[in-house]
Structures are given as C-alpha cells and as structure tokens.
Amino acid sequence: MNNNLQPFPWPSLPDAVKCKAIRFNIQDLLAQSPGVALPAALTKAVPKRRAEFLAGRLCAKEALRNLLDEEFDIPIATDRSPVWPAGTIGSISHTSDIAVAMVASDREYWGLGVDCEAVLDRKEASELAHMILAPEEPAAAPARLSLAQFITLAFSAKEALYKAVYKVFGPTIGFHDATISAIGQNQLTLCLTALSPTGNASTYPIDVKYKFEENHVLTWLTIDHGHPVAAPL
Numbered sequence: 721m722n723n724n725l726q727p728f729p730w731p732s733l734p735d736a737v738k739c740k741a742i743r744f745n746i747q748d749l750l751a752q753s754p755g756v757a758l759p760a761a762l763t764k765a766v767p768k769r770r771a772e773f774l775a776g777r778l779c780a781k782e783a784l785r786n787l788l789d790e791e792f793d794i795p796i797a798t799d800r801s802p803v804w805p806a807g808t809i810g811s812i813s814h815t816s817d818i819a820v821a822m823v824a825s826d827r828e829y830w831g832l833g834v835d836c837e838a839v840l841d842r843k844e845a846s847e848l849a850h851m852i853l854a855p856e857e858p859a860a861a862p863a864r865l866s867l868a869q870f871i872t873l874a875f876s877a878k879e880a881l882y883k884a885v886y887k888v889f890g891p892t893i894g895f896h897d898a899t900i901s902a903i904g905q906n907q908l909t910l911c912l913t914a915l916s917p918t919g920n921a922s923t924y925p926i927d928v929k930y931k932f933e934e935n936h937v938l939t940w941l942t943i944d945h946g947h948p949v950a951a952p953l
C-alpha cells in the first residue's frame with residue numbers, strides 16, 4: 721500500500737469484513753503510479769475518473785490482502801461491476817477524495833454493499849429529492865438531520881443496497897423500489913420491493929448502517945445467507 725495515502729476513518733465492522741478506506745488527492749495519486757493497473761478502457765478517461773478507479777482498486781487490493789494474505793487484481797465486468805476473486809464478495813465506492821472497499825468470504829456473507837457520498841447542498845438536494853425519495857419517504861426524516869443530509873443518506877443507502885443485491889436483481893431496481901421504513905441514530909431499514917428471477921414480487925427489509933463523517937455520509941450493509949433476499953422465490 722502506498723504510504724502517502726492517508727487512511728480515512730471508517731466505523732468498526734464485524735471481524736469477518738475487511739475494509740480499507742483512504743483519503744486521496746487526484747493529482748498526487750496519478751503522479752504516484754500506485755501499483756494498480758489501469759484497464760485499457762480507462763487510459764483515456766479524465767484524471768478524476770482514473771484517480772477514483774485507482775483509489776477504489778487500491779482499497780480493494782488492500783482489503784483482500786487483509787482477508788486472504790495474497791495479492792489480487794479486481795477486473796471490471798462488462799456491466800461495470802467488480803469481479804472478485806473466487807470465494808470472496810466485496811463492494812467499492814469513491815468520491816473525488818475518499819475511496820473505500822469492503823470484502824469478505826462468501827461463506828460468511830451472501831452480500832456486501834458500501835457507499836460514500838459528499839453531502840449534497842440544499843439546492844442539489846431539493847432538485848434531486850423526487851428522484852431519490854418515494855412520495856412517502858420525506859415523512860421518515862428525523863428532525864436531527866437537515867433535508868439535504870436525509871436525501872444524501874437515502875441516496876447513499878440505496879446505492880449501497882443496489883450494489884449488494886445486483887447479482888440477483890441486476891439493474892431492474894430503481895430508487896423508488898427501496899424505501900426507508902425505519903431510521904435510528906446509526907442504522908436505517910430499507911424495504912426493497914423487487915421481482916425475483918422467477919417473476920414473483922416480494923418485499924425485503926434490509927438494514928443499512930450509516931455515519932456522517934467530515935461532510936460525507938458513509939453507508940454499508942452485510943447480508944447473511946439466511947436473509948430472504950439471498951434466496952428470492
């Protein structure tokens with residue numbers, strides 16, 4: 721791991737989940753050639769995209785090293801999702817200056833999802849509210865959060881969920897298919913209504929942990945093998 725990359729504080733996780741989070745600067749990261757190969761498809765991408773990709777992969781490599789004590793590259797699938805080594809699951813997120821990856825053995829968990837977002841400003845939040853929130857969701861907003869914080873949190877939690885369940889539902893689920901049904905100090909519940917691969921509509925409650933840190937919202941979730949979403953009928 722490149723020692724010039726500052727760790728970013730991530731809240732504690734179960735022992736079986738290995739997490740790496742860093743703070744990075746786009747120019748510094750690109751200048752350092754940090755030991756992760758840039759795929760051909762990204763060599764002409766703008767610096768921000770190249771740096772975010774590299775930062776996410778650096779975190780993923782480090783998290784995998786902590787899990788398996790081995791070096792792995794994480795290719796990109798044609799649908800853009802990361803391809804994790806056999807026997808592992810994981811998730812990646814990045815903003816323009818923070819990247820995070822979480823990995824675990826697929827014997828321990830069925831799914832993992834992580835997301836990190838800079839808190840939207842008030843104007844952006846109110847412009848995006850109708851896309852992110854289903855009509856009933858604003859009523860769930862706790863008084864201690866600003867509307868912008870709540871909308872950013874809902875967005876982030878839904879993105880983390882999307883990543884965690886993508887392998888069964890693919891791109892079919894949209895923002896209004898997952899709604900906040902409960903929210904506490906550091907955990908919320910999303911109710912996901914989705915069609916199973918056999919065409920049955922079901923609703924799955926899924927807990928998402930969250931934390932506000934340095935004007936960012938961090939969200940993450942683990943899904944056990946026994947959870948109904950892991951075997952949709």
Ligand SMILES: CC(C)(COP(=O)(O)OP(=O)(O)OC[C@H]1O[C@@H](n2cnc3c(N)ncnc32)[C@H](O)[C@@H]1OP(=O)(O)O)[C@@H](O)C(=O)NCCC(=O)NCCS
Pocket residue numbers: 772773776796799800801802811812813814815834835836878879881882883884886893894895896897898
């Ligand atoms: C793919 C998507 C989830 C990425 O989230 P984002 O907040 O835009 O970006 P993040 O930085 O948090 O995550 C990006 C990483 O997600 C991972 N990712 C991309 N597609 C993925 C997928 N289908 N499944 C799991 N992970 C995926 C990649 O590792 C990507 O980083 P990389 O391109 O550098 O490898 C998002 O762009 C998207 O398409 N969302 C679907 C819209 C939606 O309806 N969401 C809510 C439904 S409840």
